């Protein structure tokens with residue numbers, strides 16, 4: 371079920387470098403929120419804070435709090451946070467030695483699901499949602515690397531969906547893909563937002579304008595502004611946002 375995230379005064383460091391400063395933001399359920407901003411402004415660090423991945427980097431630190439609905443993610447076991455708040459990365463990263471089926475079901479099996487019929491149902495359901503079932507149903511036991519890059523990325527999304535998360539974080543999920551695969555990923559996000567809260571980092575302003583309900587503009591570790599995507603693109607309230615979307619820097 372989709373759940374909203376509430377970010378309260380997040381600061382994040384890599385060693386002594388402060389890379390996110392006093393971030394307050396709400397990420398609404400059943401919406402796509404796009405995170406935009408120039409290279410190095412803290413977009414990836416921000417979404418890696420949202421499922422407690424940032425703190426896994428040696429020397430990295432976070433202060434502040436993030437709530438999944440009413441519950442602080444810092445009061446939950448980190449493994450539980452990452453199950454409920456899934457993540458898809460820039461480069462498709464299927465487990466390279468595993469079959470398509472095992473890619474989808476490994477985490478479920480590690481979580482204790484043993485019944486083969488149940489595993490098969492969950493795998494099929496997430497592949498159907500990811501629009502991949504017809505393409506892979508006859509090769510579930512083949513290595514995941516037989517798939518094209520675009521299919522591998524949809525497999526990674528299906529793998530995240532198989533855990534039935536509340537939130538899905540995507541860090542430039544289409545940046546390594548061709549235009550057709552990019553469109554498939556965008557259509558997929560539109561479909562799954564009815565069940566999920568989606569946060570996507572993108573360099574591509576057209577992509578944010580096409581798919582995001584809400585857009586947030588980051589600059590130098592600050593959240594300059596966030597709000598309704600069409601308003602942010604047509605009537606930004608801050609001069610720096612206006613300059614960025616007009617292509618004057620970044």
Ligand SMILES: Nc1ncnc2c1ncn2[C@@H]1O[C@H](COP(=O)(O)OP(=O)(O)OP(=O)(O)O)[C@@H](O)[C@H]1O
Nearest residue numbers: 384389407408409410411412413414415416427573
């Ligand atoms: N593993 C790391 N160790 C140290 N510093 C890092 C690390 N990862 C990122 N940084 C620094 O943190 C700051 C924010 O980086 P981040 O990757 O969050 O930005 P970004 O907006 O996602 O950039 P890009 O669009 O280029 O991916 C940058 O100054 C970057 O150099």
